[in-house]
Amino acid sequence: MEIILREDVAHLGKAGDVVAVKDGYARNYLLPRGLAYAATTGNKRRIEVERQRRDVRMATQRGDAEQLAQRLAAVSLTFTVKTGEGDKLFGSITAQDIAQQLKEQGFALDKRRVALEEPIKMIGIYKVPVRLDAGVQAEVRVWVVKE
DSSP: OEEEESSOBTTTBOTTOEEEOOHHHIIIIITTTTSEEEOOHHHHHHHHHHHHHHHHHHHHHHHHHHHHHHHHHTOEEEEEEOBOGGGEEEEEEOHHHHHHHHHHTTOOOOGGGBOOSSOEEESEEEEEEEEOGGGOEEEEEEEEEEO
16 A cells, blocks of 8 residues: 655655555554555645645744754853862763753753763863754853862
């Protein structure tokens, strides 16, 4: 059966693609969940309208994300912490700590958007990437200083 995907489906295709799948997969999974339409001429027009709406929405989100990225690039966070020998921290600075300080400065971001690979455990200056909507990424400077 030929269908038109409404959303990206792993191992099958992206939204708007016309793909051939087994009848049972289409009837029992894709169509009831609203992930696809049957490939008719009317549905092809409908999916084209949905694609145009999605493109407009994505362009707006990308513009907003780029503006937020410019504002975040100017942000500098300072953490004053207790340290032990060799400038190692007692504890660490995590993505949640960074998200909390960003929230205090007026940036309402979820901690999962802070792309800190591993917690900060040493004194220094770090550039921490923050993932925003629509594939836009910003870097925030994080200063970790002794108490």
